[in-house]
Amino acid sequence: MNNRKIDSFFKRKACEIEREERDEEIIIPTSESETVLENPTIEEHHGFENSLERDPGKRPPIWQYPPNQVDAIRRAYLKWGPYQIHLENYPLSGNEDHPRRFQHTWFSIFPSWLEYSPSEDAAFCLPCYLFSKKLSGRPGSLVFISMGFRNWKKVRNGKHCSFLKHIWKDPCSPHNNAMKACQDLLNQDGHIRNVIQVKSSSQRMNNRL
Structure with missing residues (x-):
């Protein structure tokens, strides 16, 4: 005991230093993983979005999808916006003496919800579809x-x-309720993303400390 130098009591063992360095490598996220957490890219969900039908006349009812996927599907459709396809000539229909057709100028009058299905030659409402039961x-x-x-x-x-x-003057009409639900979903998505970013930044600081 007398032959041991006093500084030997304060030297850190090599195995302890190696173990701490290994733990730090596990705890501290890399810059690449931080990018994935904070900024999820569209490519991550590219295959999922490609499986959705854009034509409102062909897509299945929203309530037929699994409940745990519905909000993600709603966000995808809201990201695209209403399906407003412009055709050189829309099909004529109605009275043979005075046939009429869909007009693309209606898209500019009702830009936030009006959709047109080329397969059905019919108009649809995107928000009402997304929150229908x-x-x-x-x-x-x-x-x-x-x-x-x-x-x-x-x-x-x-x-x-x-x-x-269809819109109705009543602010609580089914259509206006659906419009509000769309906005609430987008706001909720942004709020959750901001919370994740704040917590990720806080976690990085704690890990580095």
């Missing part, structure tokens, strides 16, 4: 969700316009 809603709303609207004569009908009647 099985066998629920007013009959007029279901037309814009699953059946599709085709009576173009009633679009140019002043205050009786079918598109305006």
